[in-house]
Amino acid sequence: MENTTNVIEMKHIVKDFNGFKANNDINLTLRKGEILALLGENGAGKSTLMSILSGLLMPTSGEIDVRGQEVEIKNPTVAKNLGIGMVHQHFMLMESFTVLENIILGHETTKGPKLDFKNAQQQIEELSQRYNLNIDPKKKVSEITVAQQQRVEILKVLYRGADIMIFDEPTAVLTPQEITEFIQIIKELAKEGKSIILITHKLEEIKRAADRVTVIRAGKSVGTFDVSDVTNNRLAELMVGRHVNMKLDKPSAEVGKTTLKVSDLKVKNKQGILALKGLSFNLRAGEILGVAGIDGNGQDELVRALTGMQHVDSGKISINDEDMTNQKVRKITEKGVSYIPSDRQKYGLILPFSISDNLALQNYYHQPYSSHHVMHYDLIHQHADELIKKFDIRTTGSSLPVSDLSGGNQQKVIIARELDLDSDLIIAFQPTRGLDVGAIEYIHQQLLLERAKGKAILLISYELDEIMQLSDRIIVLHDGDISGEVKPEETSDEELGLLMTGIKKEGNALA
Incomplete structure (x- = not known):
């Protein structure tokens, strides 16, 4: 970079949580x-x-300079007034509000005694067009996809006039095409003089987007490097403090009988519109079937239907030759289905509960953990300690609230609980969303171990690298149906990208 003017300097920052220095x-x-x-x-x-830089937390000690002046960022309002805005990994949106209402919330302007919605909508539409974000301000947040919600968060920061922008895992839910668009957006912002901090675990994205990279490990600075001077392998080692296997060793699949059969499945979405339009596929024991596709093409409805959380309008779901269509969640689980959800905090965990309670959510009512309506907490805690050790969950104890764990360790709690069920069918929806390379390597290895045990794994992911590396077969969803089925060794990112846009595969050719 030619311009070496520092807009932010964080010096010797310490944040101590009751003796633990984060x-x-x-x-x-x-x-x-x-x-x-x-x-x-x-x-x-x-x-x-x-969070310290954006005013959500105060440092225990250290100094922050913004544009050469020492500042005390006591709250987000101070950060906003300093031109600092943050887009969080877990979106901070009101689902019942419109896009427009979410963006102006806390930053409203008035025209006389009324809110000036017209002027605000005009500004938002101009920003949306300028940065190719393509969002309808009049739609409710509950009516748009996760990827579109991400864009709303970006617009919210832009609308507030931030010139120092922090993005926390911004591409975790984006498709390859959307990631390319996002990188182009932040590069344009940087060209305009905005300064951007990009929190990401995706090493390829760092190479594509960033000028420099600061690495921290276990709460301490490891160093700052020009991106052009370090390899992906070196960055991975700096991050986790050990060698990371960047390439999966995946033996050939030894497939068995059909575990899951989906026949002519039709399911409506929350708005009553048909989201799955006659979907049919099979999944056999000992194989990983990858489901690729742009977010919003029926993935949510498929997973919810398979796990009993959404009504099936027509069609059939068979698990081990038994009709499980429209059965209750618990019956499906007890039939031998494990579920790793896409949002660990929203669907996978009860955050105020302890780690041991979360690990027991699927079996607390079974012996030996309960009998005659009496819970045996000593056995629940003992089993939790065994799982914590087996799945390398980094914690000081099983009684700790699960909310106190890092994202990677929260995901390990879910993985431990679901794999401990020894189910025939594992549904893994975005199992590594927002995780670092070390945690991704671990979870991928666990899924391959389950595959080797003869388990059938349905992997729904928006990460093409994950789909390509783990899957034995890949089906691509577009507009609620399958646009093609391919094998990872016989396809490419480009072909998958075309299938994801709706270009169907007929035989060996795209049509």
Whole structure:
């Protein structure tokens, strides 16, 4: 970078939570007009550091300079007035509000005694068009896809006039095409003189988007490097402190009988519109079937129908030759189905509950954990301690609230609970969303171990690398139906991208 003017300097930042130092003497600088990647394992202290910069947390000690002046960022309003805006990984949107209402919330302007919605809508539409975000301000947040919600968060920061922008895992739910568009957006923002901090675990994205990268590990600074000077392997090692296997060793599949059969499945979405339009596929024991597709093409409805959380309008779901269409959630689970949800905090965990309680959610009512309506907490805690050790969940004890764990360790709690069921069918929906390379490597290995045991795994993911590496077969969803089926060794990202846009595969050719 030619411009070396620092707009942010964080010096010797310490954040102590009752003796645990989430940030322990961290230094970070951000230059005007650059994209700085912030890299570290889940739990390394990245989000804590950025929460301090955005005014959500106060540091225990250290100094923050903004544009050369020492400041005390006591709350988000101070950060906003300093031109600092943050897009969080878990969106902070009101689902019952419109896009427009969410964007102006807390930043309203009036015309006489009334809110000036007309002027605000005009500004938002101009920003949306300028940065190719393509969002209808009049739609309710509950009516738009997760990827579109991400864009609303970006628009919210732009609308507030931030010129220092923090993005926390912004591409976790985006397709390859959307990621390319997002990178183009932030590069244009940087060209305009905005300064960007990009928290990401995706090493390829760092290479594509960032100018420099700051690596932190276990709450401490490892160093800052020009992106052009470091390899992906080196960044992975700096992040986790050990060698990371970037390439999966996946033996050939040994497939058995059909575990899951979906026949002519039709399911409506929340708005009453047909989201699955006669979907049919089979999944056999000992194989991983990848489901690729742009978010919003029926993935949510498929998963909800398979797990009993959404009514099937017509068609049939068979698990081990038994009709399980429209059965209750518990009956489906007890038939031998494990479910790793796409949003660990919303669907996978009860955050105020302890780790041991969360690990027992699927079997607390079975012996030996309960008998005659009496819970045996000593056995529940004992079993939790065994799972914590087996699945390497980093915690000081099973009685800790699961909300206190890092994202990666929260995901390990879900993986431990669901795989402990020893189910014939594992439904994994975005199993590595927002995780670092070390946690991704671990979870991929666990899924391959289950495959080797003869389990049938349905992998729904928006990460093409994940789909390509793990799957034995891939089906591509578009507009509620299958646009093609391919094998990972016989296809490419480009072909999958075309199938995802609705170009169907007929035989061996796209049509």
